[in-house]
Amino acid sequence: MIATLEYVDILDRSEQLGKMVMASDTMEAYKQTRAALHEDEDAQKLIQAFLDMKDQYEDVQRFGRYHPDYYNIMKNIRVVKREMDMNDKVAAYKMAxxxxxxxxxxxxxxxxxxxxxxxxxxxxxxALTDSGCGCGSGGACGCAS
Structure with a gap:
């Protein structure tokens, strides 16, 4: 594609818009809460506990109710996620x-x-989610597409 002055002007303006977003109060609050989250040892322990439990949860999902620890892991994932979500730093980060x-x-x-x-x-x-049903089939299952 041959670059025209109009095309270059659009790119320049979009770059300015990006810089404005990066300099915004919203972005600054996001950066601050992200830094605070990464520096908080308790929050990091809760996040790691959740990630460890999530691995077990994904393993259980392959077998469903037939997995021997299905009910135990399903309960524990909710408990661990709630503990993580109730942490002040995690909550502030999610809000930002x-x-x-x-x-x-x-x-x-x-x-x-x-x-x-x-x-x-x-x-x-x-743009960051799938069809909305959570099955990942893109609507092939007949649910929301």
Whole structure:
């Protein structure tokens, strides 16, 4: 593609927009909470405990109710996740992450609507999720597609 002045101008403006996002209060809050989360030993222990339990959970999911520890692991994953989620640093980080995602979604929506009402933009982090049902089949199972 041959670069035109208009194309270069669009790229320059998008770079400026990126710099504005990086300099925003929302991004600063995200960076601060992320740093605080990584420095907090209790939070890191809870996260590691959750990741360890998640490995067991994924193993159980392959066999379902036929796995000998199914009910025990299903209960433990919920307990460990709740403990992790109740940590102040984890909760603050998740909130900052959600605020940043909202900002990025709003920018995407604004840019898309500036071009045309028919252009779809991701909402609520939809670009990061699957079809919504959680089965991962892309709607082939007949659920939400």
């Amino acid at each position: 992450e959600r605020n940043l995602q909202t900002l990025l979604d709003e920018i995407s929506q604004y840019v898309a609507e500036s071009v045309s009402e028919q252009i779809k933009a991701p909402k609520d982090g939809a």
